[in-house]
Amino acid sequence: MSAPDRVVIIGAGQGGLQAADSLRSGGFAGTVTIVGEEDCPPYQRPPLSKDYLRPGGEPAPLPIRAADHFAGLDVEVRTGARAAVIDRARREVALDGGGVLPYSHLVLATGSANRTLRVAGADLDGIHHLRTLDEARAVRADLERARSAVVIGAGFIGLEFAAAARERGLDVTVLEAADRPMARVLSAPLSDFVATAHRRTGVDLRVGAGVESFEGRAGRVAAVLGASGGRYPADLVLVGVGASPRTHLAEQAGLAVDGGVLVDDSLRTDDERIYAIGDCAAFPSHHLGARTRLESVQNATDQARHVARAIIDGPSRYRDVPWFWSNQGDLRLQIAGLGLPGDDAVLRGDVGAGKFSVFRFRDGELTAVESANRPADHLAARRLLAAESPLRPEQAADPAFDLKAHAKRGTDRAGSAHRS
Ligand SMILES: Cc1cc2nc3c(=O)[nH]c(=O)nc-3n(C[C@H](O)[C@H](O)[C@H](O)COP(=O)(O)OP(=O)(O)OC[C@H]3O[C@@H](n4cnc5c(N)ncnc54)[C@H](O)[C@@H]3O)c2cc1C
Structure with a gap:
């Protein structure tokens, strides 16, 4: 060789x-x-x-x-x-x-690469995707003059854009085909919380809402026509349907x-x-x-x-803990690990105050932790998942349980096992 x-x-x-x-x-x-x-x-x-x-x-x-x-x-x-x-x-x-x-x-x-929508009118001006700097520049330029925006897809990018457009005072409608936002990656409790937070800021978030076509005027998008009949006026459309x-x-x-x-x-x-x-x-x-x-x-x-x-x-096994973040207006979401739809969800923290985490378990084992404005839980979760340190659902749910110390013990144990 x-x-x-x-x-x-x-x-x-x-x-x-x-x-x-x-x-x-x-x-x-x-x-x-x-x-x-x-x-x-x-x-x-x-x-x-x-x-x-x-x-x-x-x-x-x-x-x-x-x-x-x-x-x-x-x-x-x-x-x-x-x-x-x-x-x-x-x-x-x-x-x-x-x-x-x-x-x-x-x-x-x-x-x-951005996934695109293959529906009538998809190539009208004012319909955007968001991945490259050039695309972001075009979105910014349209945001300066738009009064209404429709977002297609309530994933990370769509919702981050929705929050930014609301901050600028636009009327914002989000159309999501699934029955809740970010359904592929988030547990139902966090997904519901995110939906409520956006609606509270004035976003018209519609779930179970597909897109039929785009309506144009003089080559520019004027409205989105929904699969079940609605018409949503839009000076700007952001398509965020994945990559x-x-x-x-x-x-x-x-x-x-x-x-x-x-x-x-x-x-x-x-x-x-x-x-x-x-x-x-x-x-x-x-x-x-x-x-x-x-x-x-x-x-x-x-x-x-x-x-x-x-x-x-030379090659070795890759096993780093996956983690993600997303900032949507005042919301700070952090996710450690990978959950699946059937996982059990255990809440820790104060949902009413918007500071909580969802601990997800499969067959009693921790799979993922989703945190809203709780960075300490997120850091502890990354350590727990990296050390494969056991955590029981009742410990996650107990506010008196010292998660940070538990995570540290797990890391120390994994470190000494690794050294011995
Ligand atoms: C708008 C937006 C917001 C995001 N926000 C977050 C976030 O908050 N948190 C988070 O964790 N992740 C976020 N992500 C995702 C994150 O940016 C990507 O997962 C990350 O950039 C992936 O890195 P990569 O190296 O795989 O690809 P990229 O960083 O996309 O780089 C790939 C590069 O390869 C180039 N390329 C492709 N083919 C060729 C070729 N044949 N020849 C030469 N060059 C080529 C492309 O032009 C591109 O520049 C976001 C992504 C987008 C688009």
Whole structure:
């Protein structure tokens, strides 16, 4: 096997940049090249649906790393460069417009793309998606003049946008096809709390509400027509119906793909020279006990660290605890672990005061903790899940039970077991 001396990373986002950083901090001395198709310096996406939409002057995008960071590490970052083809036999990546990058190891960090709605009128002006800086700029520009907005999909991005639009004083309607917001990721109690919080700020949140088509006037959206007959006037529409993994390159290269680039528990594809991380990768999750694909900064960056170690020291099992956050107006949501719809839900804290957590259990084992404005619970949960420290439902429910101390004992126990 040749020396791992030339790493090419496709995708200059959260995962790609972290992988390069971790290769260098781990002592990797070979060549590292990041290829990113976007023209601008790599930026963080989370603020695009939050602070970036606030009124006032247009904020600068938040860079993922300082401008001179990678020059100092002797990492080449090629922005405005799209990887077009992976030639696995020659171990080369061909770039759009010419140029070839040989690799000894390749990291796919291509992220995900907005899902779109295939209904009449979907290409009218004023209908937006929100993933890239250009899209965020277009949303901001329309927010400046809009008086009403309709959001399609009550997921993280849709609800973050809804909160920002309400703060600006727009009339906001959210249409969600499922029977509650964020049903795929949140337990019913937290989902209901989120729905109430948005309705309290004046958002017209409608569940079980599909979309039939868009109505236009002079090429611009004027209203959304609901599947069950309603008409919702809109100067601006935000479509937040999820994202699909960007797997085209992998597929073309003959790698296994099924709802994401398929990787093993060390995040390696079926080609031992190629890893996939972040939004584009479908991996066997230790915490879920099943294959999944996650869209979060933690997932992309922890997987990047793991893959960097694998390239330097050889593969090992990835088992970091998944966690997420979302800020929606005054709401601070933090989720640790991965719950499933049938999990039992145990409440801790004060729901009325908007400061509580939902502890989710499956067969008596803690699977996830969802916290609303309770950051201490979230931190304890991450430690508990990482240490696989047992917590009983009645302990979670008992306000006198010292969760932090329990989590610390679990971490200490796991640490000494690891050392012995
Ligand atoms: C509006 C918004 C808000 C979000 N808020 C949160 C949040 O609050 N908390 C949270 O945890 N997560 C949030 N996320 C999700 C988080 O940003 C992503 O999960 C994370 O960026 C994934 O990292 P990644 O490296 O997998 O992909 P990305 O960071 O998306 O980077 C992938 C990059 O690869 C590039 N690329 C793709 N194909 C090619 C190619 N062939 N050649 C060259 N370049 C290519 C893409 O252009 C892109 O720049 C948010 C996402 C969005 C869109």
